[in-house]
Amino acid sequence: MRCILACPDDFLWRLVADSGEPRLDPLYLVESARARTRIVQRGGEALTGDLEREGLYRRAFRTGHEPVLLAVERARQARIVAAIRRVAPDAPIVALAEDRVPGGEPEGVIGLAMDAVTERFLEPALERALTRARVERVRAHFASAERVLIMMQDDPDPDAIASALALRAVLGRNKTAAPIATFGTITRPENRAMTRILEIDVEQIKPRALEEYDALAMVDAQPSFFEETFERVDLVIDHHPEEAPVRAILKDLRPGYGATATILTEYLRAIDARVSQRLATALLYGIKADTQHLERGATRADLEAFAYVHALANHSALRRIERPDLPNEALDVLARGIAGRHVVHGVVFSHLGAVAYPELVAQFADFFLQVEGAEWSVVSGTVHGELHVSVRNVGWVRAAGDVVRHAFGDLGSAGGHRAMAKAVIRLRDWRAREGDASPEALARTIVARFTRALRT
Numbered sequence: 001m002r003c004i005l006a007c008p009d010d011f012l013w014r015l016v017a018d019s020g021e022p023r024l025d026p027l028y029l030v031e032s033a034r035a036r037t038r039i040v041q042r043g044g045e046a047l048t049g050d051l052e053r054e055g056l057y058r059r060a061f062r063t064g065h066e067p068v069l070l071a072v073e074r075a076r077q078a079r080i081v082a083a084i085r086r087v088a089p090d091a092p093i094v095a096l097a098e099d100r101v102p103g104g105e106p107e108g109v110i111g112l113a114m115d116a117v118t119e120r121f122l123e124p125a126l127e128r129a130l131t132r133a134r135v136e137r138v139r140a141h142f143a144s145a146e147r148v149l150i151m152m153q154d155d156p157d158p159d160a161i162a163s164a165l166a167l168r169a170v171l172g173r174n175k176t177a178a179p180i181a182t183f184g185t186i187t188r189p190e191n192r193a194m195t196r197i198l199e200i201d202v203e204q205i206k207p208r209a210l211e212e213y214d215a216l217a218m219v220d221a222q223p224s225f226f227e228e229t230f231e232r233v234d235l236v237i238d239h240h241p242e243e244a245p246v247r248a249i250l251k252d253l254r255p256g257y258g259a260t261a262t263i264l265t266e267y268l269r270a271i272d273a274r275v276s277q278r279l280a281t282a283l284l285y286g287i288k289a290d291t292q293h294l295e296r297g298a299t300r301a302d303l304e305a306f307a308y309v310h311a312l313a314n315h316s317a318l319r320r321i322e323r324p325d326l327p328n329e330a331l332d333v334l335a336r337g338i339a340g341r342h343v344v345h346g347v348v349f350s351h352l353g354a355v356a357y358p359e360l361v362a363q364f365a366d367f368f369l370q371v372e373g374a375e376w377s378v379v380s381g382t383v384h385g386e387l388h389v390s391v392r393n394v395g396w397v398r399a400a401g402d403v404v405r406h407a408f409g410d411l412g413s414a415g416g417h418r419a420m421a422k423a424v425i426r427l428r429d430w431r432a433r434e435g436d437a438s439p440e441a442l443a444r445t446i447v448a449r450f451t452r453a454l455r456t
Ligand SMILES: [Mn+2]
Pocket: 159, 160, 220, 239, 258, 259, 260, 290
């Protein structure tokens, strides 16, 4: 968008040139020849002249419809606007107010308070400069290390994986010079799909392997989250609240953020890093997963990072990650589950019987929550000698984790979050407490236990 920015000196140029706003194609009108030289030398386009004379505007306008931003003393505003109107009667004009007094702009001119400018232009520019300095410190710290280890939590989630991949890019390293690692394994099928489809190598390491590295960075986690102890942590980047004081040489903790991937997206943007499609896809998925599609705990920073990586991401790859393939045989299981479903007071129960792998139970719990009027879905199935129960709810009812703990906590592991929870019970333990573990008995007892827990 071509626009005309009129100001006696280079104030507007300094304001706009660093705002990171690529859509503006500004022509600067200034009165000071030195300001013009400065702007032109740095690649800007500028004209000099008297802002109160129409001659300057005859040279500036091409169509007469270009929007004009004015930053002049209030006393000169009317004369300048009149000169512009003589050349371009229809040009939209926005005037920056130098004081906080609202109104007083010449007729048809939109006033823009300085606070808004500070908020939208200066603050982001200053924050970006701050982030850039921070990133430079991080890069300088790791520059001399031959091998850097990027650690994630035990069952790394998309936010951790994306953040680790982004940190590697920030450090300008490859997977040999900065492997991404965990002491645990990735269990959730979507997270496994993420590493497979985006070809991200996550190494499973033993604590003693830490010695093989010259430096250690941690993303989306803090040293206190681990059972293992770390002799020295060089960097911690995280958005969880600080459980125990974080001991690290460098740290960037932002508990207000919805995702660590947002922090890393800001890092990449601050240093104008090239963000590959693969990295953008990972970051987008990380932000989406941690903020539940921007619905939970997302801040303006998350929204901005989301919008940035959204434009660069591979959306068909993301779809494949989010919707794992369903094997043909799984449809028979689903058919069984649908036929045997049982709906009581907004709770959809379905016992699938024997399933090939536990993730099917979780996947169908998502599915059954879509039933009209359902506030809860409780789906169960047996696999490898265990009973898996996955619970979902619509979010505005009781916390799923609490109800599941109440219902099944005495039989095995049980718990979860606000809207999703699960229980895993060894069938051996079930028989010891409840006796019969036939599919019918399991289905019946799950309904009874869950209904009772929901009522208390
Ligand atoms: Mn996270």
